[in-house]
Amino acid sequence: GKKIIGITGGIGSGKSTVSKFIEELGFPVYDSDFWAKELVNVDENLKSRIIELLGEESYDENGKYNRKFVAEKVFDHQELLLQLNQIIHPAVKINFENWVNAQTAEFVFKETALLFELKLNESCYQSILVTADENIRIKRVMDRDGRTYREVKEIIDKQMPETDKVKLADFVIQNNTDLESLKEFTHQVIDDLQRMDL
Ligand code: ATP
Numbered sequence: 001g002k003k004i005i006g007i008t009g010g011i012g013s014g015k016s017t018v019s020k021f022i023e024e025l026g027f028p029v030y031d032s033d034f035w036a037k038e039l040v041n042v043d044e045n046l047k048s049r050i051i052e053l054l055g056e057e058s059y060d061e062n063g064k065y066n067r068k069f070v071a072e073k074v075f076d077h078q079e080l081l082l083q084l085n086q087i088i089h090p091a092v093k094i095n096f097e098n099w100v101n102a103q104t105a106e107f108v109f110k111e112t113a114l115l116f117e118l119k120l121n122e123s124c125y126q127s128i129l130v131t132a133d134e135n136i137r138i139k140r141v142m143d144r145d146g147r148t149y150r151e152v153k154e155i156i157d158k159q160m161p162e163t164d165k166v167k168l169a170d171f172v173i174q175n176n177t178d179l180e181s182l183k184e185f186t187h188q189v190i191d192d193l194q195r196m197d198l
Contacts, residue, residue: 002100002103002105002106002107002108003106003107003108003125003126004100004108004109004110004123004124004125005107005108005109005110005124005125005126005127005128005193006109006110006112006115006120006121006124006126006127006128007019007022007029007109007110007111007112007115007127007128007130008111008112008113008114008115008116008127008128008129008130008165008169009113009129009130009131009165010113010131010137010156010159010160010162010165011113011137011141011152011155011156011159012132012136012137012138012140012141012144012152013130013131013132013137013175014130014132014140014173014175014182015111015113015130016031016111017130017175017179017182018128018130018173018175018182018186019031019109019111021182021183021186021187022109022186022190025187025190027105027107027108027109027190028103028105028108028109029108029109029110029111030096030099030100030108030109030110030111031111032092032096032110032111032112032113032114033111033112033113035092035095035096036088036092039088039091039092039095040065040088041063041064041065043091043095045091046087046088046091047059047063047065049087050065050070050084050087050088053080053083053084053087054069054070054073054074054080054084055073057069058070058073070084089118096110107193107194110124113159115127116160116164116165116168116169117160121168126170126171126193126196127168127169127170127171128169128170128171128172128173128189129165129166129168129169129171129172129173130173130175131162131165131166131172131173131174131175132174132175132176133176134156134162136175136176137152137156138152138153138156171189171192171193173185173186173189
């Protein structure tokens with residue numbers, strides 16, 4: 001059967017970069033974050049359920065998802081945010097299953113920030129955690145997104161601690177140095193995965 005490998009990591013850890021390296025090797029990679037953002041615009045069932053939960057203003061006059069409105073609506077409303085996620089996550093799950101079924105490769109990868117939080121690792125053959133020291137991650141996100149130290153730190157503090165993720169991961173890629181090393185570590189993990197399969 002097909003083997004699903006989960007790729008995860010906190011903000012700024014480098015999981016998208018690892019996914020890119022894996023795609024360059026020719027493996028299919030599903031980007032959960034991309035699809036979550038896409039599905040709220042194209043999945044009609046999802047759209048009507050979001051409107052039901054948060055109101056008509058969740059979409060603009062052209063039917064496009066109003067991310068700002070939704071973010072403000074759920075900000076400081078834990079229960080609403082939870083309900084919103086309970087609508088979006090199953091839609092992504094179904095989309096992923098359809099995507100997996102359409103793949104012909106033996107190994108397929110799934111990049112998701114919430115692999116362990118949503119226990120998605122339980123339906124994976126193996127999991128890869130990308131991690132880096134907190135200050136390095138903060139610096140990288142500040143450079144990438146133009147956010148402040150405090151903003152990034154606040155996001156990190158809301159995420160599952162790296163120490164907990166390390167315990168759950170099958171493979172851990174330390175991304176504290178340069179991109180060349182990250183690519184090398186990624187290739188090493190892929191080699192190990194293929195060897196496990198022999
Ligand atoms: P997010 O969850 O915020 O999307 P991510 O885990 O997907 O983050 P990336 O986007 O891959 O992380 O990396 C964060 C930033 O750091 C990017 O701008 C990326 O190019 C850069 N980066 C990642 N790894 C390295 C590295 N080893 N050396 C230098 N820059 C790096």
